[in-house]
Amino acid sequence: MTPVARKAAAGAGTAGTASPVRRRRRSGEGGFAALFIAPTVVFLGVFGLFPLAYSVWLSLRNYKLTQPWSGFPFVGLANYARILTDANVLHAIKVTVIYIIVTVALQTLCGLIIALLLHPPYRGRTVARTLMLLPWTLSPVLAGVMWKWMFDGSRGLVNDVLARVGLVSAHDPVLWLSHPQYALWVVVAAAVWGASSYVALILLAGLQGIPEELYEAATIDGASPVRSFFAVTLPLLRPAILVAVTLRSLGALQAFDLPYAMTGGGPGNATETLPMYIHNYTFRFLDFGYGSALALVLMGIGIVFSVAYLKLLSSGEVD
Amino acid sequence: MRMKAFALALALSLAVAGWAVPSVEGATITFHTLLQGGQPIADNIHQLVAMFEAQNPDIDVDVHFAVGTSGEFLNRLVTQFAARDTSIDVIAVDVIWPPAFVGAGWLEPMDNWISADEARAFSPGAIQAATIGGKLYALPWYYDAGLLYYRKDLLDKYGFEPPRTWDELKEQAKTIVAGEGDPGLAGFLFQGAKIEALTNSYLEMLWGMGGDVLDEDGNVILATPEGKGLEAMHLFLSMVADGVTPRSVVEQSTDDTRLNFQSGRVVFLRNWVYGWGLFQGDDSAVKGKVGIATLPSTEGYPPAATLGGWFIGVSSYSRNKEAAMKFAQYLAGFEAQKFRAVTQSYLPARLSVYDDPEVLEVNPQFADLLPVVEAARARPRVPEYTQISAIMQTYLNAALAGQMSAEDAVRDMAAEIGRALGR
Numbered sequence: 001m002t003p004v005a006r007k008a009a010a011g012a013g014t015a016g017t018a019s020p021v022r023r024r025r026r027s028g029e030g031g032f033a034a035l036f037i038a039p040t041v042v043f044l045g046v047f048g049l050f051p052l053a054y055s056v057w058l059s060l061r062n063y064k065l066t067q068p069w070s071g072f073p074f075v076g077l078a079n080y081a082r083i084l085t086d087a088n089v090l091h092a093i094k095v096t097v098i099y100i101i102v103t104v105a106l107q108t109l110c111g112l113i114i115a116l117l118l119h120p121p122y123r124g125r126t127v128a129r130t131l132m133l134l135p136w137t138l139s140p141v142l143a144g145v146m147w148k149w150m151f152d153g154s155r156g157l158v159n160d161v162l163a164r165v166g167l168v169s170a171h172d173p174v175l176w177l178s179h180p181q182y183a184l185w186v187v188v189a190a191a192v193w194g195a196s197s198y199v200a201l202i203l204l205a206g207l208q209g210i211p212e213e214l215y216e217a218a219t220i221d222g223a224s225p226v227r228s229f230f231a232v233t234l235p236l237l238r239p240a241i242l243v244a245v246t247l248r249s250l251g252a253l254q255a256f257d258l259p260y261a262m263t264g265g266g267p268g269n270a271t272e273t274l275p276m277y278i279h280n281y282t283f284r285f286l287d288f289g290y291g292s293a294l295a296l297v298l299m300g301i302g303i304v305f306s307v308a309y310l311k312l313l314s315s316g317e318v319d
Numbered sequence: 320m321r322m323k324a325f326a327l328a329l330a331l332s333l334a335v336a337g338w339a340v341p342s343v344e345g346a347t348i349t350f351h352t353l354l355q356g357g358q359p360i361a362d363n364i365h366q367l368v369a370m371f372e373a374q375n376p377d378i379d380v381d382v383h384f385a386v387g388t389s390g391e392f393l394n395r396l397v398t399q400f401a402a403r404d405t406s407i408d409v410i411a412v413d414v415i416w417p418p419a420f421v422g423a424g425w426l427e428p429m430d431n432w433i434s435a436d437e438a439r440a441f442s443p444g445a446i447q448a449a450t451i452g453g454k455l456y457a458l459p460w461y462y463d464a465g466l467l468y469y470r471k472d473l474l475d476k477y478g479f480e481p482p483r484t485w486d487e488l489k490e491q492a493k494t495i496v497a498g499e500g501d502p503g504l505a506g507f508l509f510q511g512a513k514i515e516a517l518t519n520s521y522l523e524m525l526w527g528m529g530g531d532v533l534d535e536d537g538n539v540i541l542a543t544p545e546g547k548g549l550e551a552m553h554l555f556l557s558m559v560a561d562g563v564t565p566r567s568v569v570e571q572s573t574d575d576t577r578l579n580f581q582s583g584r585v586v587f588l589r590n591w592v593y594g595w596g597l598f599q600g601d602d603s604a605v606k607g608k609v610g611i612a613t614l615p616s617t618e619g620y621p622p623a624a625t626l627g628g629w630f631i632g633v634s635s636y637s638r639n640k641e642a643a644m645k646f647a648q649y650l651a652g653f654e655a656q657k658f659r660a661v662t663q664s665y666l667p668a669r670l671s672v673y674d675d676p677e678v679l680e681v682n683p684q685f686a687d688l689l690p691v692v693e694a695a696r697a698r699p700r701v702p703e704y705t706q707i708s709a710i711m712q713t714y715l716n717a718a719l720a721g722q723m724s725a726e727d728a729v730r731d732m733a734a735e736i737g738r739a740l741g742r
Contacts, residue, residue, distance in 0.1 A: 065401065065423045066702035153567040171502040171565075178569040180722035266513045267569060268717020283397050284390075285706040285739075286423065 052299075058292035065286035072289075079293035089294065091269060092277040095184065099273060100252040103191040107248050108241065110192060111199025118200065119207045129204075136197045144261025147190040151176040151262075178267045187259050187271055194258070195251065199244045206240025207233070239313060246309035253302055274298050347379040348639045348646060352411035353392045353629075354384035355574050356597055363663055370658070371649045378642045380409075388514045388572055389413050393705065400425045405636045408643040409650075412457045412630040414448050415515070418702045420632070426456040427633040432644045433458065441651075445668045448697060449630050456632060458651035459668030461592075461659060463627030464695040465523050466688075468580060468588040468598070471610040473499070481612035483622075485524065485554060488587055488615050492563045495586050507558060508576045509589040511568035513716045518708045519625040519698075520589055521715050525551035526623030526696055527616030532707070532736065533699055539740065542733035552725040554617070556718060569719045581605060589614060591627055592692075595684070596664040611684055613691050626695035628668065660685075666692060706739045 059079055063072045083089050118129050135143070150157045153175035163170040176186050210233065218228040256275040259265065265272035265280075278298065282291030350368070354361055361384060368380045385392040393416065399407055400423065412420065420426050433455060438446050445459035467488075469481055473495050482488035492506025510516035525531065530547025533539060540546035558564040571579070573590065580588040581597060583604035588594070598609045616622040631647040633640055649655055656667035660678045666688060672678055673685060698704060711732055718728040 066419045068422060068424060153570055154565075173567065175567055175570060175720075178567075178716075178720045180717075180720055264513050266713075266716050267720030268722045269713050270717070270720075270722055280709065283394055283401070284709060285703070286397065286401075286419065288401075 055292040055295055058288050059290075059296055061289045063287070063289035063292075065288060075289070079290045080297075082290060083293060083297060088269065088272075089274075089277065092272050092274045095270075095272060096253065096255065096274045098184070099188065099191075099255055100249055102188050103195075103252050103255075104245055104248045106188070106192045107196045107199050108245055110196035111203055111244065112237075112241075114196060114200035115203035115207055118204060132197045132200060134197070135194050136201075138194070140194060140257040141261045143190060143194050144258045147186070147193075148177065148262045151186050153178065177263050180267055180270050183263050183267060184271050187262050190262060191252070191255070191258055195248060199248060202244040202247075203237060203240050206237045209240075210236045242309060242313050246305065249305050249309075250302055253298065253305065274301075346639060346642070347381050348408035348637075348642050349381045349383055349406060350409045350411075350646065351383045351385065351396065351407055353389055353413075354386050356577075356593055359597065359600065360593075360663065363659070366662075367650070367655055367658060370654070371646060374649075375642075375645060378645065380646055390515055400634070400636070403636050405638050407634045408637040408639055409646050410632050410634060411460065412449075412632040413515075414463075414626060414628045414630065415698055415704050415708075417449050417451055417456055417630070417632075418700055419705060421451045421456050422702045425635055427635045427637070427640060427644075428454045428456055429458065429633070429644070429647075430454055432648070440671065441668050442670055442693065444626070444693065444697075445628065445630075448626075448628075448700075457630035458632075458647055460629045460631050460650055461656070462666035462668050462692045463591045463593070463629070464624040464688075464692045465519055465589055465614055465627070466592060466624065466691065467612045467614045468590060468594060469610050469612060470495075470586050470605065470608055472608040473586055474610070481610060482587075482615050484618050485527075485615045486618070489558070489561055489563050492586050493561075503584055505565045505579070505585045506563040507587040507589075508564060508568060508571065508579060508585045509558070510571060510573050510576055511564075511716070511719050512570055512572040512575070513712045514572050515708055515712070516573045516591075517715050518711045519627075521551060521555050521711065522696075522698065523589070523614050523623055523625055524554050524617075527614065527620055528554070529617075529620050532711075537701070537740065539733050539737045541736065542729050546733075548729045548733060549725060552715075552718060552729050555715070556725055559719065569716065592664070592666050592688070596662070599664070611687065624691055624695040626692070626697045628666075701740070703739050707736050710735045710739060 060074060060076060061072050062070060062075045062078070064070065114132060118125060118132060138146075149155075151159075153159065153173050156173075156176070158176065159168055159170075159173040162168045163173070168174050174182070177183050214232050214236075215228055218232055223231060254275055255273045256279065259271050259273055260276060260279075263271045265276050274294070275298065278291055278294045281287045281294060352364065354364075364382060364384075368382055372378065372380060385395060393413070396407075396410065400420075412426070417426070438455060441459045442462070445462065446455065449455055449457040449459065467481065474481065474491070477491070477495055477498060479491045479495075482491055488507060496504050496506050509520035511520075522532070525547060528547055528551060530541075530545070530551055532541045532546070532548075534546075541548035559566055559568065568576075576585070576588060577590055577594045577597065579585050580590070580594070581603050595609070595611065597603065598605050600606065613622045614624055631650045633643045633647055637643050651669065653669060653671060656669045656672045657675055657678055659665040660667050660672055660675075661681050664682050664684075666685070667673065667678075673689060679685060699707060701707070714723070714728040714732040714735075717723050718725055723731075
């Protein structure tokens, strides 16, 4: 890890507690410090490292809960080999990747627009900022059920409105959530609606960190508002955008609650994401070995995203 | 990963919570059951619990309803059992679960409490469904089977007898819908959403033409000519293609179809027994206008219904097994089964209830229903059944939504079932 990257990580989480401890290691204080970091270590050990190690152990076994008589034998990398030949996994990965790219792109765009609208001072701005956060505060499952009802083929609000203005027939409605193509885009729309305000929150903080003098200087130099947006706002907002994109990518990678509540992965498996597939194998089919192997693959994809983010962020700060 | 950590955290906190409760016999026990049919059914179960508590003042029963589908209830139970959750004492068990649950060691054997003589009070088919490796793991609560509900008033109006074949059903439905001239009236509804009843709706058409998923040796024959999977798929999809079933069936689960029929918007409905009592309720638009028949079949083949039904099991992680067993025995007992038969027309699993004059007076249809249920077919009794059904649900739903062709769906479905069974 580069020093800059470590700094970034320190800002983001708990990892930074290590360096002050090392500097102040004198008689007695070490034990005292250990006492303070013990809860973190225990917490990470119990809730992070142990489940991770246990998953690795499970993924190397034929651990089908429905076959306890098998003794859950060690099978080496057989579960991983199976992933490579499982067409449904590849489909789930494809759905997940499309979902990540489209939702994150749209969330960033919408979040940026919302942030720009809420940045300049005007009457009622505080109220608007608070209201903006409402979709993000709603539990994804609740939001999913709400969207499911809105887009229900027979009784949904959307079809009702479309039927009233004569765009669809009331007796032969569009089955949004059961349509092989539309279903995924409705889920994407719900995800964009739900998390854009979260992106806006991060970007708003970024906007507030841009010194006003830069805009004054740009105005004096004769830059138009559009020019100063591209020359001042966007470059200085880059770190905030990167943070938002990474957090949302990791969030989208774990997409389970929203599609589960809205489509259950259907129609067929058209909206089945990798986390949903993992859930099916682990908790419905009770194949903990294969489920764990899949979960570790998902974690691998997450690590790739995180490393790419750290690289991008550090290169930005060195510039 | 986060999900795993969460599950572990949940398990730990539940374990801690479990230690705090003194494991004294006669404390509170929990009863977890699926709720389909809404408030009337919830009230009914609460009444049942109150009757039990009145007779057993030292036991409190805490009812936990799972709202949704049987599959969603299963997901929740599996998560809790996998975490060895001790807060579950008594559970309602779907007829398809015992092989997997017993395999995983989650159900307490009942042989110490229930003698072979007592077991004979129930129908042999029901006892067999809950007996694994010679041990009884759950008590039969109520029977169920796939049935055809029809609008008696509409069939009478057009001079029809209940249809015996699927072709007759289609013809009658078309005539009635055309004659009524109501674009909001659907001819036939089955369950098309990605749920267990979708598998059953298809299996009933498959079995009703002499086909099957597995042969006697457990080989997958679905995609072969004698398995008739493709023929059944064509029949299944023809309901929508011929305009008898609305396209929206693809997103309708069991209770959606029940509600649509109950509000008078459907001529024929494939559903379970629980609908009957609700259709006769005061808020039902079809009160007194509903008839029951066996499901149609293909010309020349006997009709086939899916055997359904619920059992009462006791969790092997329960800390109050003595009290839990008492409650399970009460629910399977004469008084409780008669109560549910009289109030909700649920089919009792205890045979002597069918001889009770009061029960027969409220439920003259029982005389016709018992043979249907006794002749109903059990779904494949393999521990992988949940997975087989999930595979079928995915492909049936995809075909119904037009995501793939009937040929592709049957071929891929059979191949994937074969892989799930390790063949």
